[in-house]
Amino acid sequence: MKKRTKVVGGITFLSVALFIGSCSQGFDVNESFSSGVSNAQLESPASEKIIFSKVPGSDTPQEQVAWPVVHGAGGYLFTLYNMDDPANPVKLYTDTIDGVSTIFQYDDDTNYKVELTTLGDAKQNNKDALTASVASWSSLVPATVIPDGTDLFQYFNENPIPADTTQYAYEMVENGHYTASGDLNFGAVMVTLRGTKVNPPILTMDGSFVSTGGGMIVKYMTVVKTSNAPFISYSSSPDNSFNYNGTGVYVSVGREQTVQQCNVYGLASEFITANGKKYGFESLSCLNSHIFLAPDVNASMMFNLNQSFIVHLNVKNSTFADPSLYNKANVSYAMQLGNNRPDKYGYGKGDVTATIDHTTFYGLAGKGNFFNTGQALSQDGNTLVFTNNLFYESGNSNTYGKFGSGSAHSKMKASGNAWYWSDSSITTGDGNNPITVNPGFAALDPSSNPATWAFVPTASDIVTAQCGDTSWYN
Numbered sequence: 351m352k353k354r355t356k357v358v359g360g361i362t363f364l365s366v367a368l369f370i371g372s373c374s375q376g377f378d379v380n381e382s383f384s385s386g387v388s389n390a391q392l393e394s395p396a397s398e399k400i401i402f403s404k405v406p407g408s409d410t411p412q413e414q415v416a417w418p419v420v421h422g423a424g425g426y427l428f429t430l431y432n433m434d435d436p437a438n439p440v441k442l443y444t445d446t447i448d449g450v451s452t453i454f455q456y457d458d459d460t461n462y463k464v465e466l467t468t469l470g471d472a473k474q475n476n477k478d479a480l481t482a483s484v485a486s487w488s489s490l491v492p493a494t495v496i497p498d499g500t501d502l503f504q505y506f507n508e509n510p511i512p513a514d515t516t517q518y519a520y521e522m523v524e525n526g527h528y529t530a531s532g533d534l535n536f537g538a539v540m541v542t543l544r545g546t547k548v549n550p551p552i553l554t555m556d557g558s559f560v561s562t563g564g565g566m567i568v569k570y571m572t573v574v575k576t577s578n579a580p581f582i583s584y585s586s587s588p589d590n591s592f593n594y595n596g597t598g599v600y601v602s603v604g605r606e607q608t609v610q611q612c613n614v615y616g617l618a619s620e621f622i623t624a625n626g627k628k629y630g631f632e633s634l635s636c637l638n639s640h641i642f643l644a645p646d647v648n649a650s651m652m653f654n655l656n657q658s659f660i661v662h663l664n665v666k667n668s669t670f671a672d673p674s675l676y677n678k679a680n681v682s683y684a685m686q687l688g689n690n691r692p693d694k695y696g697y698g699k700g701d702v703t704a705t706i707d708h709t710t711f712y713g714l715a716g717k718g719n720f721f722n723t724g725q726a727l728s729q730d731g732n733t734l735v736f737t738n739n740l741f742y743e744s745g746n747s748n749t750y751g752k753f754g755s756g757s758a759h760s761k762m763k764a765s766g767n768a769w770y771w772s773d774s775s776i777t778t779g780d781g782n783n784p785i786t787v788n789p790g791f792a793a794l795d796p797s798s799n800p801a802t803w804a805f806v807p808t809a810s811d812i813v814t815a816q817c818g819d820t821s822w823y824n
Contacts (some may be wrong), residue, residue, distance in 0.1 A: 565605030601630035689724030700731030720745030740818030784818030
């Protein structure tokens with residue numbers, strides 16, 4: 351058996367020349383290709399016989415592609431495409447494979463296409479196949495497709511989430527337009543509601559995404575809020591199945607709360623709230639998203655989780671913005687990340703990780719405390735990462751100091767952050783040499799379409815350090 355590993359375009363391939371039949375039979379690979387066939391016009395393996403299968407036991411997600419041997423072949427030309435945008439396929443990799451399978455590392459939520467062409471053998475006077483065989487594979491979780499134009503509130507009332515499941519997925523169509531005339535209550539089920547990465551759908555939403563503890567994944571869409579309801583609301587009546595040993599703390603073991611690659615416009619309340627209840631979030635993430643408040647609203651708290659706790663927090667490559675730069679006086683916390691300790695409810699003291707990385711905060715919390723983490727991020731062994739963020743007119747000099755506390759804060763990895771206040775009396779309190787220049791954002795008209803808002807730094811120090819949401823640099 352021969353192995354060849356290549357890394358091309360960030361994707362790792364392992365091509366394997368497999369013995370055909372049992373190894374104990376002493377079968378030779380080259381013999382298996384030729385098999386006495388000569389002077390032949392070869393054909394590519396049938397598309398339906400190109401088989402995809404997960405590779406078990408790998409540290410990274412990998413998929414094997416295998417196909418039947420074509421006798422007389424001198425190899426196979428294998429090409430892999432990203433097909434997230436079918437009109438513009440992206441070639442990821444092409445190579446000659448001297449076996450009948452190959453392995454590639456794949457990304458989540460991605461559509462792939464394989465083209466496979468049988469190559470001839472000049473020694474046997476066998477000619478290349480005239481056409482390639484084509485097979486498709488997707489790493490997307492199978493989902494129920496919701497038709498374009500649907501009111502999701504009515505849809506879920508008429509099509510309840512199956513009660514005998516713990517996870518379920520729905521998909522909105524490319525370029526679709528949807529509404530939600532009321533709350534979308536997913537209850538105790540961890541629901542994935544996704545759009546498409548290319549030409550994402552638009553959801554005009556009057557209510558909130560609601561959970562009683564099951565968690566949810568919301569991704570690949572633009573959401574236009576039309577009321578003062580929170581974006582995500584964890585119910586004031588949690589599902590008792592999550593009640594940890596009768597303590598009144600509702601712990602979502604094995605669940606996640608994720609917002610990914612979403613634009614949220616017109617928000618007039620919290621991004622996420624626990625409504626004063628004690629929820630235990632095993633995983634809470636906001637990734638590659640833009641969360642924009644409506645103009646002139648009295649809302650500054652993005653995360654309102656004061657009695658809860660988070661085991662794994664990830665806020666990365668996102669922007670949270672109040673376009674009106676509302677209220678420079680002391681106001682509520684922008685991120686209230688819990689005042690409860692996970693180690694009291696089944697987790698170890700070293701289990702907690704909290705990362706805020708490459709995120710832009712614009713006009714939040716006024717001159718008040720930006721973070722409130724209480725006991726949630728205070729334990730020795732917690733891993734706190736606070737890197738390359740950009741704070742603009744957001745929070746007072748305690749902002750850095752309030753992310754975590756005690757020994758956890760003292761061991762925090764913090765670097766590359768930028769802070770700016772037009773009021774020079776406000777200092778950062780960050781002892782890690784932050785950048786303190788004006789980022790040079792373009793003037794913003796709060797009354798304009800939020801889809802046109804841009805928070806692109808122009809100050810050279812900030813650009814060089816790539817502070818804040820990296821999407822603005824692309």
